[in-house]
Amino acid sequence: MDEKTIKQLVMAQRDYVTSMRREFHEYPEISGKEVHTRSLLIRELTRMGVDYTLLEGTGLIAVIKGSRPGRQLLLRADIDALPVQEDRMNLKQEKQCISHIPGVCHACGHDAHMAVLLGTMQALVHVRHELAGNVICCFEEGEETNCGIATMMKALENYHVDECFALHVYNGLEAGKVNIVPGPRMAGTIGIGIYLHGKSGHGSRPDQAVSTIIPAAHIVTALNSAFMNQLNVEETVTLGLGILSAGTATNVIPDQAYIGGTARFFDSQEGEKALQIINTITEHIAAAFHCTVTYEDRHNISPKAVVNDPRVTARIRRGMVQFGGQDYLGDCGRWFASECYSAYLDRYPGALGLLGIRNDTLGSGAAHHNGKFDIDESALPLGVLAELSFIFGE
Known part of the structure; x- marks a missing residue:
């Protein structure tokens, strides 16, 4: 032609x-x-x-x-x-x-x-x-x-x-x-969808409950620190957390919290590494606060x-x-x-x-x-x- x-x-x-x-x-x-x-x-x-x-x-x-x-x-x-x-x-x-x-x-x-x-x-x-x-x-x-x-x-x-x-x-x-x-x-996406499960209780006796708010807050700050210190600075990976939700009343400690967002990457190895960091930090912090973790179906790498x-x-x-x-x-x-x-x-x-x-x-x-x-x-x-x-x- x-x-x-x-x-x-x-x-x-x-x-x-x-x-x-x-x-x-x-x-x-x-x-x-x-x-x-x-x-x-x-x-x-x-x-x-x-x-x-x-x-x-x-x-x-x-x-x-x-x-x-x-x-x-x-x-x-x-x-x-x-x-x-x-x-x-x-x-x-x-x-x-x-x-x-x-x-x-x-x-x-x-x-x-x-x-x-x-x-x-x-x-x-x-x-x-x-x-x-x-x-x-x-x-x-x-x-x-x-x-x-x-x-x-x-x-x-x-x-x-x-x-x-x-x-x-x-x-x-x-x-x-x-x-x-x-x-x-174009970037690959890590979907972030984390549920923390604890035990509800009265706000006056936090020792009788298992709060999900406190470990959720620790997870958010720990993820930011880990992304800065554990990922290759020459391979950009962004972290964008858009949702942190828990509770509906000021005097009730909620038994569930949710963290949602995405991370974006261009190098597949760094993407896999970032997902592992997210899971490791989440599960260890949750365990330290006597909480359990489940993930949304979207909590994975998709698309590449x-x-x-x-x-x-x-x-x-x-x-x-x-x-x-x-x-x-x-x-x-x-x-x-x-x-x-x-x-x-x-x-x-x-x-x-x-x-x-x-x-x-x-x-x-x-x-x-x-x-x-x-x-x-x-x-x-x-x-x-x-x-x-x-x-x-x-």
Whole structure:
């Protein structure tokens, strides 16, 4: 595939990806409830004449079959929105479109992910006669809550996949740039969900009770100290405790306390080490205060860090330069948010690209998961270019 043809394919999708992004944006659905969203995807796939398989839940897998044997390549887009009330204004002006569903909006850019992948698929359909191998297109439900990843990975056991690629729009990178580099790109998550169990009692006689508040307080301070002193300072691991709850009355010592939060990491060994530190400190302090411990199901590492394969990354970058030019490649730091796309990279060699959407003039660039979040739609064709570079790049 030559540079001129690729550029023509990309530009031909500009209006389509914009219109689809707006349609998805106006009718968002939260994780695991993306029924209308999937109906829109089915409508478009049927119009394109692309075969698809519906998964249990709301996800689906579509396959574009090439005209001759070749690589089996996978592209992925997530499809869910967030339980966030959208602000009509972005950072500077009124948005081009807003959610029509109160309390729900695409405040992370999954509407753009779907639109870009549909644009890429439409382009591939036009040049199917030049496509070697197959392109497996995954539309994954529930990324925000990780409720769809197990179903998707189970379904993919029925497919052979050589390499995978996905995009995530990113407010930390200017529009007109895409960041595709090797190594860690998004953080893994340690879910922290700790229950301390003691013995309730009257506030006037703490000696007759087994307080859970005091060991909970010790655990919180000990975790902060341990993270500072026991983890490799060259491998960043963050600790974010968001909940410390116990008791409902001032004169009653509660028999249960809860500590909840997350830790984020990029190096898998440090992540495992951090989880062990959390458990060791929790269990030893609890025992010292005669309490017992149970953990929530979410108290584990999930998802893992997103780590790009060097070989796949280099191939996509060469394709970007070949088909679009060096100027489209941009630099940005690692993103501390987490992504269950790491499950794909744990199974297949692949990469995640960060697609810039920040435009200070337009007012796009608010934080993800924020009511003012908005994207510069001019960035969408660059996403199609990146995905086509993955498909046709050498």
